Amino acid sequence: MWIVVLGVFAALFSLAAKDRAGATSFAWVLTSTLTVMLLARTASIAEIVAAQSPAALRWYIFQSPASFLAFGVSLHAVGTVCARARLSGSLYAGALAVLAAALFLGGVPLDDAAWGVAILSAKAGAVLVAAHAFEISSKTAVTLSALGLLLALLSFFVDLETLFPAWSALAVGCVCALGARAIVPPLRRASEPVPV
Numbered sequence: 001m002w003i004v005v006l007g008v009f010a011a012l013f014s015l016a017a018k019d020r021a022g023a024t025s026f027a028w029v030l031t032s033t034l035t036v037m038l039l040a041r042t043a044s045i046a047e048i049v050a051a052q053s054p055a056a057l058r059w060y061i062f063q064s065p066a067s068f069l070a071f072g073v074s075l076h077a078v079g080t081v082c083a084r085a086r087l088s089g090s091l092y093a094g095a096l097a098v099l100a101a102a103l104f105l106g107g108v109p110l111d112d113a114a115w116g117v118a119i120l121s122a123k124a125g126a127v128l129v130a131a132h133a134f135e136i137s138s139k140t141a142v143t144l145s146a147l148g149l150l151l152a153l154l155s156f157f158v159d160l161e162t163l164f165p166a167w168s169a170l171a172v173g174c175v176c177a178l179g180a181r182a183i184v185p186p187l188r189r190a191s192e193p194v195p196v
């Protein structure tokens with residue numbers, strides 16, 4: 001159902017914007033979603049969300065290098081649409097961000113509807129902010145996508161946890177470092193004059 005809805009959004013956005021941004025971002029989302037589904041061994045978004053416990057280290061963004069790379073592809077998909085200042089682009093970007101939050105950031109089982117929607121909205125907002133903060137080129141997205149799918153397929157034959165021990169800790173450190181890099185302004189070069 002999610003894929004059908006996003007496909008409709010992509011078609012409407014492409015028609016409204018008269019460019020291919022909607023179609024290309026939809027292709028990136030399909031790739032990242034397929035990577036997670038291969039890792040989770042299920043095509044059910046509900047089961048993928050349920051498999052991620054509230055503990056942040058169980059979120060798919062931290063579970064394996066394949067899902068970490070797929071999250072980068074999702075950020076590129078959201079960023080591609082966010083660059084278009086249109087209402088249709090905003091609606092589509094919001095839908096992409098919610099899907100990314102559900103797939104990679106633990107989602108939230110909507111038993112308590114109000115609380116669950118609030119948390120999922122906050123996570124989707126974080127995805128939108130990250131997509132604005134980190135501009136990923138199309139070449140980089142292709143590389144991330146190919147590596148993520150390759151690792152996801154490899155997981156059928158090899159336990160990725162043995163290949164990448166302590167991956168969760170490494171991924172958390174990487175996210176923290178990237179977040180600090182985005183928040184803290186770049187340090188001035190020593191040769192630059194200090195303004196008076």
